[in-house]
Amino acid sequence: MTDDCSPPSGMPSQVDALWIDLRRLTAARIGLKRTGASLATSPLLDFRLAHARARDAVHEPLDDKRLAGDLAPLGLPVIDIASAANDRTSYLMRPDLGRQLASGAETALQAYTARYDIAFVISDGLSARAIQSHAAPVLAHLLPALQKRNWAIAPLVIVRNGRVAIGDAIANVLNADCVATLIGERPGLSAPDSMGVYLTWQPSPRSTDADRNCISNIRPDGIGYADASRKMRHLLQTIRSQQLSGVKIKDGSDRLLDNEG
Numbered sequence: 677m678t679d680d681c682s683p684p685s686g687m688p689s690q691v692d693a694l695w696i697d698l699r700r701l702t703a704a705r706i707g708l709k710r711t712g713a714s715l716a717t718s719p720l721l722d723f724r725l726a727h728a729r730a731r732d733a734v735h736e737p738l739d740d741k742r743l744a745g746d747l748a749p750l751g752l753p754v755i756d757i758a759s760a761a762n763d764r765t766s767y768l769m770r771p772d773l774g775r776q777l778a779s780g781a782e783t784a785l786q787a788y789t790a791r792y793d794i795a796f797v798i799s800d801g802l803s804a805r806a807i808q809s810h811a812a813p814v815l816a817h818l819l820p821a822l823q824k825r826n827w828a829i830a831p832l833v834i835v836r837n838g839r840v841a842i843g844d845a846i847a848n849v850l851n852a853d854c855v856a857t858l859i860g861e862r863p864g865l866s867a868p869d870s871m872g873v874y875l876t877w878q879p880s881p882r883s884t885d886a887d888r889n890c891i892s893n894i895r896p897d898g899i900g901y902a903d904a905s906r907k908m909r910h911l912l913q914t915i916r917s918q919q920l921s922g923v924k925i926k927d928g929s930d931r932l933l934d935n936e937g
Contacts, residue, residue: 703866703897723865730863735764738800739808740834746812747798750819753788753831757781759799759838767837774839777846785849788831794822794912795830795852799838803860806871810894810901811858814871817905822912840888844879854915855879856908861892870895873904875911877921887922889915 695707705723709716715723744754760776761767767774777785798811815832822829830850835842843857854877861870871894876887889911894904910929915921 705865726865726868729868730865733803733805733860733863733868734768736804737764738804738834738836740836743798743808743811743834747815747832747834750812750815750832752819752829754834755784755788755831756834756836757784758836759842761837764837771839774837775841775845777842782845782849785833785846789849789851790830791828792830792850792852793827793916794854794856795833795843795847795850797833797835797838797843797846797855797857799835799840799842799857799859801839801859801872802862803869803871806860806869806895807858809869810871813901814858814873814894814904814908817901818908821905821909825913827912840874841883843874844876844881844883847876847879848881853878854912854921856912867893867895867898870898873908875908875915875921877915877919885922889921889925889927 691707698706705719708719711717714720740756744756747754758778758781759767759774760778761770761773762778796815798807800807819829830847830852833846833850835846838859840857840859843855847855854875857874857876859872859874861872864870870892873891873894875889875891876883879887891899891904891907891911893899894901899907907927907929911925911927914925914928918925
């Protein structure tokens with residue numbers, strides 16, 4: 677059988693040339709060649725490789741010691757704790773445990789309880805690779821800007837096997853008005869290393885997803901570090917001035933990028 681898109685001469689057809697140009701603009705799988713009713717061998721193997729990489733990313737453990745070392749130059753204490761999910765299997769099968777602090781974690785946090793404007797929680801989530809690669813660079817852009825504006829920033833908290841809502845419990849113990857949870861997102865076939873950030877004003881056990889503002893797809897091929905930092909800074913300033921977050925505020929950061937840059 678022959679590839680439907682392959683020209684008889686072996687040279688790219690006009691259709692092939694068009695798809696080649698478009699593929700340079702996106703990592704999405706577009707214009708895939710087919711053989712009869714199935715994908716051609718090359719894109720099929722590429723799909724299987726991407727799927728395997730996504731599965732590996734979910735199970736990849738967080739190197740919390742190395743991450744703590746990467747965060748050390750930021751000049752804030754780093755607290756390393758875990759959720760109540762004591763391994764990846766529990767984390768994947770019991771989402772509720774990923775939202776709860778492990779035994780002893782609250783005691784570790786209480787040593788740093790004070791009055792803070794914001795707490796940063798850094799969790800592996802579903803892609804430790806994303807946090808390992810992107811958390812420190814984004815915070816390196818953001819923290820100096822917040823400190824310049826006199827934000828009182830809590831110690832940085834690393835959480836193994838944590839989900840977004842565990843940031844609520846951590847902010848409560850530390851006594852922070854706002855929490856920013858940096859977390860590895862569910863790996864995609866073209867992005868196994870995408871990081872998300874969730875911002876919540878006055879987080880509590882009653883907080884829901886509607887109370888959070890999310891910035892997704894933070895990585896060099898998505899939203900770059902400087903842009904993600906600028907967007908977070910604008911949202912945090914809005915959240916603090918209006919004392920609201922989530923669907924109750926409007927994200928106007930895209931319109932203000934030129935003025936803030």
